[in-house]
Amino acid sequence: MGTWGLENFTNDQIERYSRHILLSEIGGEGQGKLAQAKVLVIGAGGLGSPCAFYLVAAGVGTLGIVDFDKVELNNLQRQILHVTKDVGIPKVESAKKRLLELNPEVNVVTISEKLTSKNTLDLVRQYDVLVDGSDNFPTRYLMNDAAVLTNKPLVHGGIFRFDGQLFTILPHKGPCYRCLFAEPPPPGLVPSCQEAGILGAVAGTIGVMQATEVLKLILGIGELLTDRLLVFNALRNGFREVKIRRDPSCPICGDHPTIHSLIDYEQFCGLKTSERR
Numbered sequence: 618m619g620t621w622g623l624e625n626f627t628n629d630q631i632e633r634y635s636r637h638i639l640l641s642e643i644g645g646e647g648q649g650k651l652a653q654a655k656v657l658v659i660g661a662g663g664l665g666s667p668c669a670f671y672l673v674a675a676g677v678g679t680l681g682i683v684d685f686d687k688v689e690l691n692n693l694q695r696q697i698l699h700v701t702k703d704v705g706i707p708k709v710e711s712a713k714k715r716l717l718e719l720n721p722e723v724n725v726v727t728i729s730e731k732l733t734s735k736n737t738l739d740l741v742r743q744y745d746v747l748v749d750g751s752d753n754f755p756t757r758y759l760m761n762d763a764a765v766l767t768n769k770p771l772v773h774g775g776i777f778r779f780d781g782q783l784f785t786i787l788p789h790k791g792p793c794y795r796c797l798f799a800e801p802p803p804p805g806l807v808p809s810c811q812e813a814g815i816l817g818a819v820a821g822t823i824g825v826m827q828a829t830e831v832l833k834l835i836l837g838i839g840e841l842l843t844d845r846l847l848v849f850n851a852l853r854n855g856f857r858e859v860k861i862r863r864d865p866s867c868p869i870c871g872d873h874p875t876i877h878s879l880i881d882y883e884q885f886c887g888l889k890t891s892e893r894r
Contacts, residue, residue, distance in 0.1 A: 621649020630722070634676050642838045648676060654835045655679040657744035659732070659760055661708040662686075663820030664750030664774045664827060666698040671828035673716045673723045677835070680716070681726040681744060684708040695817030732756060734879035737763045746831050747771040750824065754801040755882035761786065761794035762879055765869045772830045774823045779816050779851040781823035784842045784861065785830050788870060791843040796864040819851050 623631060623638070623645035637643045637651075654677050658665045661684040672680055688696075688703040688711055696708075703711035709727035716725050728740065741747055741763050749760045749771060757773070764771035764786055771786040773794060786793050826847070833839040846859040869876045 620646060621652060622646055623648075625649060625652075630676075633720075637675070643836060647836045647838075650835055650837075651676045651832070652678045654746065655681070655744045656746045656748065656831055656835075657681040657683065657741060658748045658750060659683050659756065660750035660752065661696070661698055661712040662692065662750060662752060663695040663776060663815065663817070664824040665748070666696045666712070667821045667824030668748055668750060668774075668828045668831070669698065669712065669716060670719065671825055672831060673720045673725070675828075675832055676720065677723065677831075679724040679726060679744075681728060681740075682709055682712050682716075683728040683730075683732060683740075684712070685729050685731050695815065695820040697821070732759055734759070734881065737879060738767060741767050741769055744769065746834055748827055748831060749773045750827070757794060758801065759879060759882045762869050762876060764788055765793055766877075766879070770834055772827045772834075774827045776815055776819050776823055778813055779819060781819050781849040781851075782846055783823055783826055783830070784846045785834070787841070787843050792861045792863040793867060793870045795869050796867045797846065797861055799864070799868065816851055819849070822849060822851070 626648070631638065634648050637648050638645055656672055656677050656679070658669050658680065661669070661682050665682065669680060669682055686708050687705055688699045688708055690704050692699060693701060698712040698715050699708065707729050709729045713725045713727050716723065730736070737759055747760060747764055747769050749757060751757055751760065760771060765788040768788050772783065773786060774783040775781065830842060833841060844861060846861050848857050848859060863870065865872045868874060
């Protein structure tokens with residue numbers, strides 16, 4: 618990957634990204650890094666929507682977005698990539714339309730299929746940074762293990778009721794998702810957002826912070842959440858940090874890993890395939 622400077626941008630692009638270029642930490646070279654970056658966002662829902670919006674606005678060159686659901690009316694309370702007239706169409710279609718309206722110069726790649734142990738590794742290898750905006754444990758473990766096996770950075774986010782959390786996984790340099798949660802909770806112990814509800818703005822808060830982590834990763838600036846779990850509570854509008862460490866006995870990233878390939882995560886999490894969303 619070569620180095621880009623302002624000479625690689627048109628006058629309109631310089632105007633579009635001028636507030637980035639004014640920042641000494643970014644400048645023309647940093648904007649060039651964003652233009653060459655490839656980011657894969659898992660989920661065009663509550664987290665993926667604001668995250669994708671800000672990544673495309675920032676000028677990330679290629680954005681892949683994975684989702685195999687269709688837009689439902691109850692999505693619109695938080696999933697800001699979609700509008701009322703999109704109800705009934707695939708989320709990736711409405712997402713791409715909205716993202717290209719914002720920035721037609723970005724290459725938006727849509728993947729309207731379920732991620733499985735057979736297709737995930739080949740997909741993530743095509744991208745520089747992964748973003749987990751999923752809403753279920755099978756996909757979280759799938760993406761974590763795929764990130765570690767392919768050595769790709771992964772920005773994790775999660776939301777529930779009035780709470781959110783996020784941290785960034787740099788495989789073999791810091792803790793992964795399994796270092797915190799080696800095993801998923803028993804089926805039925807943790808209700809889904811569909812069962813327990815979610816304050817829509819919480820999804821926006823965490824999704825935008827995921828985008829911020831991705832931009833810092835690409836630009837090589839700031840301090841990443843690689844050894845800290847950032848926890849947000851909307852009712853008191855406050856954040857707290859929980860220190861996390863890599864687990865030497867972690868089954869995927871530990872000193873003697875026992876996981877060397879992807880598995881059937883619905884079965885691992887005690888779910889039937891039809892129960893995953």
